[in-house]
Amino acid sequence: xxxxxxxxxxxxxxxxxxxxxxxxxxxxxxxxxxxxxxxxxxxxxxxxxxxxxxxxxxxxxxxxxxxxxxxxxxxxxxxxxxxxxxxxxxxxxxxxxxxxxxxxxxxxxxxxxxxxxxxxxxxxxxxxxxxxxxxxxxxxxxxxxxxxxxxxxxxxxxxxxxxxxxxxxxxxxxxxxxxxxxxxxxxxxxxxxxxxxxxxxx
Amino acid sequence: xxxxxxxxxxxxxxxxxxxxxxxxxxxxxxxxxxxxxxxxxxxxxxxxxxxxxxxxxxxxxxxxxxxxxxxxxxxxxxxxxxxxxxxxxxxxxxxxxxxxxxxxxxxxxxxxxxxxxxxxxxxxxxxxxxxxxxxxxxxxxxxxxxxxxxxxxxxxxxxxxxxxxxxxxxxxxxxxxxxxxxxxxxxxxxxxxxxxxxxxxxxxxxxxxxxxxxxxxxxxxx
Numbered sequence: 334x335x336x337x338x339x340x341x342x343x344x345x346x347x348x349x350x351x352x353x354x355x356x357x358x359x360x361x362x363x364x365x366x367x368x369x370x371x372x373x374x375x376x377x378x379x380x381x382x383x384x385x386x387x388x389x390x391x392x393x394x395x396x397x398x399x400x401x402x403x404x405x406x407x408x409x410x411x412x413x414x415x416x417x418x419x420x421x422x423x424x425x426x427x428x429x430x431x432x433x434x435x436x437x438x439x440x441x442x443x444x445x446x447x448x449x450x451x452x453x454x455x456x457x458x459x460x461x462x463x464x465x466x467x468x469x470x471x472x473x474x475x476x477x478x479x480x481x482x483x484x485x486x487x488x489x490x491x492x493x494x495x496x497x498x499x500x501x502x503x504x505x506x507x508x509x510x511x512x513x514x515x516x517x518x519x520x521x522x523x524x525x526x527x528x529x530x531x532x533x534x535x
Numbered sequence: 536x537x538x539x540x541x542x543x544x545x546x547x548x549x550x551x552x553x554x555x556x557x558x559x560x561x562x563x564x565x566x567x568x569x570x571x572x573x574x575x576x577x578x579x580x581x582x583x584x585x586x587x588x589x590x591x592x593x594x595x596x597x598x599x600x601x602x603x604x605x606x607x608x609x610x611x612x613x614x615x616x617x618x619x620x621x622x623x624x625x626x627x628x629x630x631x632x633x634x635x636x637x638x639x640x641x642x643x644x645x646x647x648x649x650x651x652x653x654x655x656x657x658x659x660x661x662x663x664x665x666x667x668x669x670x671x672x673x674x675x676x677x678x679x680x681x682x683x684x685x686x687x688x689x690x691x692x693x694x695x696x697x698x699x700x701x702x703x704x705x706x707x708x709x710x711x712x713x714x715x716x717x718x719x720x721x722x723x724x725x726x727x728x729x730x731x732x733x734x735x736x737x738x739x740x741x742x743x744x745x746x747x748x749x750x751x752x753x754x755x756x757x
Contacts, residue, residue, distance in 0.1 A: 506548035
């Protein structure tokens, strides 16, 4: 059964059809939630909540990209989770200085027992990206996750977070600029293919 | 080297995503060729975007499929269920009424005044000698015989007096009692009350269903 047929069946209350859509998009929604929330448990909760909300509000879907529609529900779930987190703050997992400030340097990535080559694996790259994403305001982070990690176009991102197209362009430019600076700070800790030069062609 | 404005950065970012109009795109391309700072910034933004696009994708830690319970889906209710529920309510009501009637009846007639023992009739309509003797014996043995219930009455009659003739000295005849009983109004009242209650319930139900139907499909004004 193709996607539109599954959506129509799910809109008639066919839970099995909806669950097939869940299996198709659950990785995308979970990854989006994970990048925004930076916590696996919270991301899983937000993803589950998003699918539940999506099933309940399925009749409000009026065509267009179903993925973008689902990403809107998970983004809303993430914002709810962040608001809850703000009301009940938890201890950050990143190390703190003696003064209690969070460490800005990427020293937490370094593992003295591992070789430099081992440090340049995918996990390190992921940690570096996540660290830089966490330094962004939530609005910027959401835009860059949707556009650059999930691959939505500007119109779809505007539809997901319900802001004008101009705002998307502006937020994305600012986010990319700050991410470039952050990733440059990682320097040698990034795999060679991903090192950012300060000059073109460096 | 002149410093780039945020507007330049914004245009470079949109240029990367192919979001600029043709004229603007051509103008920016000309500038990039002549401005190394602009070109370096574009390169940096491009690399940052490339890194983000290659962010490792995680697999979902579990399946997020919904169960019927989570989705709040309930099995369809059979059509007869409302009828059965009403029948249960009516049955319960009648049960309570019946129970109440029985209890009230017991309180009303359980302590009825003792009746005089029926006298066996002799020749000519008068009481026979045997029966008179039996009656005297009964009077002698105490008033308990007169006030006793039919069962205890039979048990407390001495064997000496329990001759075949004394069988006529029986507990008070209930036929006489029945003829003197007033019409039991409770037997009329409770079913009547039940009928009124059920009727009211049906009326309320009908009114609420009508109101709900009006609400979900309001009449269109011409």
